[in-house]
Every structure is written in structure tokens, then in C-alpha cells.
Amino acid sequence: MEVPEYKRRRTFAIISHPDAGKTTITEKLLLFGGAIQLAGSVKGRKAARHATSDWMEMEKERGISVTTSVMQFEHNGAIVNLLDTPGHEDFSEDTYRTLTAVDSALMVIDVAKGVEDRTIKLMEVCRLRDTPILTFINKLDREGREPIELLDEVESVLKIECAPMTWPIGMGKRFKGVYQLYRDEILLFNPQHGGKIAESTLVKGLNNPHLDELLGLQADELREEIDLVKGASHEFDLDKYLRGEQTPVFFGSAINNFGIAELLDAFAEFAPPPRPRQAEQREVKPEEDKFTGFVFKIQANMDPAHRDRVAFMRICSGKFEKGMKMHHVRIGKSIQVANAITFQADSRKHVEEAYPGDIIGLHNHGTIQVGDTFTQGETLKFGGIPYFAPELFRRVVLKDPLRAKALQKGLVQLTEEGATQLFKPLKNNDLILGAVGILQFDVTAHRLKHEYNVECVYDASPINTVRWVSSDNPAKLEEFKNKAFENLAEDGGGYLVYLATSRVNLQLTEERWPDIHFSATREL
Numbered sequence: 001m002e003v004p005e006y007k008r009r010r011t012f013a014i015i016s017h018p019d020a021g022k023t024t025i026t027e028k029l030l031l032f033g034g035a036i037q038l039a040g041s042v043k044g045r046k047a048a049r050h051a052t053s054d055w056m057e058m059e060k061e062r063g064i065s066v067t068t069s070v071m072q073f074e075h076n077g078a079i080v081n082l083l084d085t086p087g088h089e090d091f092s093e094d095t096y097r098t099l100t101a102v103d104s105a106l107m108v109i110d111v112a113k114g115v116e117d118r119t120i121k122l123m124e125v126c127r128l129r130d131t132p133i134l135t136f137i138n139k140l141d142r143e144g145r146e147p148i149e150l151l152d153e154v155e156s157v158l159k160i161e162c163a164p165m166t167w168p169i170g171m172g173k174r175f176k177g178v179y180q181l182y183r184d185e186i187l188l189f190n191p192q193h194g195g196k197i198a199e200s201t202l203v204k205g206l207n208n209p210h211l212d213e214l215l216g217l218q219a220d221e222l223r224e225e226i227d228l229v230k231g232a233s234h235e236f237d238l239d240k241y242l243r244g245e246q247t248p249v250f251f252g253s254a255i256n257n258f259g260i261a262e263l264l265d266a267f268a269e270f271a272p273p274p275r276p277r278q279a280e281q282r283e284v285k286p287e288e289d290k291f292t293g294f295v296f297k298i299q300a301n302m303d304p305a306h307r308d309r310v311a312f313m314r315i316c317s318g319k320f321e322k323g324m325k326m327h328h329v330r331i332g333k334s335i336q337v338a339n340a341i342t343f344q345a346d347s348r349k350h351v352e353e354a355y356p357g358d359i360i361g362l363h364n365h366g367t368i369q370v371g372d373t374f375t376q377g378e379t380l381k382f383g384g385i386p387y388f389a390p391e392l393f394r395r396v397v398l399k400d401p402l403r404a405k406a407l408q409k410g411l412v413q414l415t416e417e418g419a420t421q422l423f424k425p426l427k428n429n430d431l432i433l434g435a436v437g438i439l440q441f442d443v444t445a446h447r448l449k450h451e452y453n454v455e456c457v458y459d460a461s462p463i464n465t466v467r468w469v470s471s472d473n474p475a476k477l478e479e480f481k482n483k484a485f486e487n488l489a490e491d492g493g494g495y496l497v498y499l500a501t502s503r504v505n506l507q508l509t510e511e512r513w514p515d516i517h518f519s520a521t522r523e524l
């Protein structure tokens with residue numbers, strides 16, 4: 001019997017602290033997956049790293065936010081979808097949403113640094129859905145911490161069992177390769193900086209005398225260490241990994257192409273294909289005939305030459321076919337999808353068909369929001385990660401008053417992406433921007449200028465925080481709307497929000513209006 005298409009899908013994202021090697025690994029995975037011929041094309045996006053002028057700095061930062069995309073390639077019969085996520089902390093919401101669209105994750109840890117802040121946060125997000133995690137400990141060509149100590153740290157800080165799949169032989173200058181515990185093979189380190197793949201030398205068997213010739217004293221050290229490791233660590237357990245309770249661990253050096261092929265093999269073999277997903281109404285299975293999917297991300301102006309906005313949709317069941325009609329559940333309309341796009345490494349290609357686990361890009365003309373569900377008629381809503389109340393606020397001030405329309409348009413389109421949120425007070429025409437990270441304000445101003453030709457500056461805003469407002473009592477809500485008019489606004493999605501000037505102000509208002517529900521998140 002033929003394997004259903006969805007079972008071949010491996011959809012994942014990389015989670016790591018900045019600088020651990022995510023970009024390098026992405027590039028090497030594509031290289032080994034045959035998606036690019038020469039490494040370097042992914043790195044190109046970060047080329048502005050050493051640029052000094054302000055503009056280039058900004059471009060670099062933009063690179064962080066804008067290049068999030070999907071890369072698809074085939075490996076050992078598996079169709080791998082790698083979802084890129086922004087590395088910068090100020091774009092973390094973007095990353096959280098992307099993590100709702102994957103079936104597993106790859107955690108990258110720097111051998112010298114161990115578990116870092118961002119890794120901890122991202123693990124927490126993965127926990128929400130018990131996402132299975134593979135671990136790659138990177139930069140073994142440098143001096144780092146003892147591997148045993150690192151595994152202990154992962155177990156105690158991230159509360160996940162570690163099962164070493166490979167074990168490093170020395171590190172830094174003494175790095176000789178890895179021992180593959182389950183294949184009983186030694187893979188010898190052969191540093192390669194280029195973008196080409198060279199065959200690595202394999203030595204069969206830990207007790208092979210050839211090993212002593214090659215490694216000298218390190219051979220016996222390795223034997224002793226492996227004895228110890230086998231006694232002290234957990235054995236790989238596929239079910240535990242799939243339940244998110246155990247992480248298989250690989251060691252290597254991404255920049256030297258070392259350990260990546262083994263990682264990719266294990267990934268194709270063990271990582272889960274799409275599994276059933278919970279919608280509010282019922283569980284949806286990937287093998288169902290009817291198409292379903294949800295939008296986890298919207299990005300404006302991916303290609304400056306085209307000025308388009310793209311909605312990224314994860315397919316959950318059925319099959320997407322070019323030209324098909326989809327039911328847009330939130331607005332209750334059917335739309336025809338003539339040309340959806342997929343992102344294969346660097347080039348965009350039109351797709352004819354796509355399956356559960358795949359990501360397709362829909363051209364969005366303002367009708368699609370993050371969190372929207374699409375079906376073939378059924379009313380379904382997939383739950384996702386909500387919008388969080390921003391902590392920082394700025395009033396947008398236009399330099400040229402004649403550009404007001406363009407400003408509105410730019411803000412609406414850019415805030416649709418979800419990194420910043422727009423609030424329009426009911427009492428006046430102010431435009432208030434809210435964000436979780438300060439960098440997002442600069443990025444928005446920069447993009448308004450370069451993508452919409454609108455120059456603006458920011459004024460301080462007296463707003464301290466916002467709460468989404470609702471009530472089961474329509475009369476009370478009306479009364480509240482009248483009384484609190486001065487402090488009310490509409491968000492980008494048209495929802496009612498209360499603008500609090502301080503924590504005390506918020507607390508008093510909440511006490512005064514017990515029938516009104518004040519929420520710090522907006523459910524998608």
C-alpha cells in the first residue's frame with residue numbers, strides 16, 4: 001500500500017538562543033537536503049552583520065523580522081518543511097505563533113554556553129503542545145563544557161530527559177569526531193569549511209583496533225567514557241520522544257558540516273508526521289478527505305518588487321489543489337485560491353497541490369488575519385497562541401499631513417503581521433502603536449518609510465497597558481462604553497480595548513465594573 005502523502009511530512013522549526021548556530025544549521029540542512037548546491041545563500045541574509053551605517057543596521061534588523069519563511073526539501077523519502085523563526089527577542093510573538101504550526105522542533109545549544117534564556121522561553125512554548133524536540137549540541141570544534149554536565153543542565157533546567165544518540169570524542173583542538181551509540185560506529189571529524197559535502201570516514205565498532213591507531217590514547221578514554229555514559233544516561237525511547245518527555249541528543253559542528261547528516265537521517269526516521277489537531281468544535285485528523293488549515297503568520301511586502309502581503313497557512317487535513325475554493329470561516333465566505341505559493345529554499349514556486357504538514361502562502365488583500373481557519377464548508381476554529389497585551393506604547397506622528405491615508409494603510413498592513421499592534425482611540429484620530437519590544441517601533445518606522453513612503457516620528461504615550469473588553473451583559477457593556485469612552489479604543493481587528501494609564505487605573509476600573517471582563521490576551 002502506498003504511504004499517504006501527509007505521513008512523509010516532517011514540519012519543524014529550530015529553537016535556540018541567538019548565536020548558537022541556527023542560521024548555520026539551517027543552511028547546512030538545506031545543503032544536505034539537496035535544496036541548495038552551495039552553502040552561503042542563507043547566510044547572505046545576515047551579510048549586513050558587519051555593516052556600519054545606520055541604514056544597513058536597520059536592514060540587518062529588518063532581516064531578523066522579515067525573512068521568516070518556509071523551506072521545503074526531500075530527504076530519505078521524507079518531505080521536510082523547515083519553518084524559519086526570527087532570532088531577535090523582540091519578535092518572540094512571531095516565533096511563538098510559528099511554533100503552533102510545527103509538529104516538532106530542533107533545539108540547538110552552544111557547547112560553551114549551555115542552556116540560555118531564549119531556549120528556556122521557547123521550550124516553555126513547545127511544552128504547551130508537548131512538541132517533540134531533537135537536540136543538537138553545536139560548536140564541538142571549540143572548547144566547551146563537559147558533555148555530561150550539559151546533559152544534566154538540559155534535564156534539570158528544561159525538565160526533559162536526555163538520550164545521547166552520539167557522543168563527542170574530545171573537543172576543541174582535540175575534537176576527533178563522534179561515536180554513534182546505536183550504530184556502534186565512529187564518525188571521524190574532518191573539518192570542512194566549504195559549502196560542499198565530503199564523505200566522512202567511518203570506523204566500525206568501538207573495540208576496533210584500528211581506532212587505537214587513529215586516536216591513540218583517546219581511544220581508551222572514549223571506551224571508558226562510553227561505558228560511563230551508557231550506565232548514567234537514558235536510553236533512546238521513541239514513544240517518550242514523541243510525547244515530548246525525552247530529547248535525543250546529537251553532537252557536532254555545524255560550520256564544519258559535521259554531525260548534520262546524522263541529524264537529518266534521525267529526523268527523517270523519528271520525527272513525527274502531522275498528528276490530529278484540536279479545533280474548538282472537534283479533533284481534526286490529517287487523513288480526513290476534506291481540506292482544513294489555519295493561518296499562523298502574515299507578512300507584508302516579502303518581495304519589495306511585488307508589494308504583496310502573504311498569509312502563511314498550515315494545512316491540517318485533506319489536500320490543497322490549485323484553483324480550489326476554500327471556506328473562510330470567520331467571515332463566512334468562500335474564496336477561490338488561484339495561486340498559492342510555497343517557499344523552496346530561495347525561490348518562490350507556485351504549488352499545484354499540498355498536503356497536511358505543508359505550508360502554503362496565500363495572497364492577502366486584507367481579509368485574512370492571523371488565526372483564521374479555512375475549510376471546505378465546515379465551521380471549525382483551530383486554537384492558537386493569542387495576542388498578548390503590549391507593554392510599550394507610542395503615538396504615531398506624521399511628518400507630512402498629506403500622507404495620512406498612506407500612513408493608515410501602512411500601519412494596518414504592517415500590524416497585521418502581529419509584531420506590533422494598532423489602537424485607535426474612540427475619542428480622536430490618534431494612532432497608537434503597541435509593542436512588546438522597543439526594536440519593533442524602529443522597524444515599523446523604517447518600513448513605513450521604505451515600503452509606504454511615509455515618514456513618521458513617535459511621541460510618548462500615556463498608556464501603560466491595554467485590556468480587551470467583553471461582557472455577557474450587553475446593557476452593562478453599553479453603559480461601560482459610554483462611561484469609559486475616553487479610555488476606549490479599537491484594535492487592528494476591530495475589537496474593543498480599554499487603554500489604562502497606569503496599573504492603579506486599571507485596577508480601579510476593574511473593581512468598578514465587575515460585569516465587564518478585562519482580558520490581557522486576545523484569543524485568535
Ligand code: GDP
Pocket residue numbers: 016017018019020021022023024025087138139140141142252253254255256
Ligand atoms: P544564529 O544567531 O543562531 O543564527 O547563529 P549563526 O548560525 O549566525 O552562528 C553564530 C556564530 O557562530 C557565527 O559566527 C557562526 O559562524 C558560528 N558558528 C556556527 N556554527 C559553528 C561551529 O560549529 N563552530 C564554530 N566554531 N562556530 C560556529
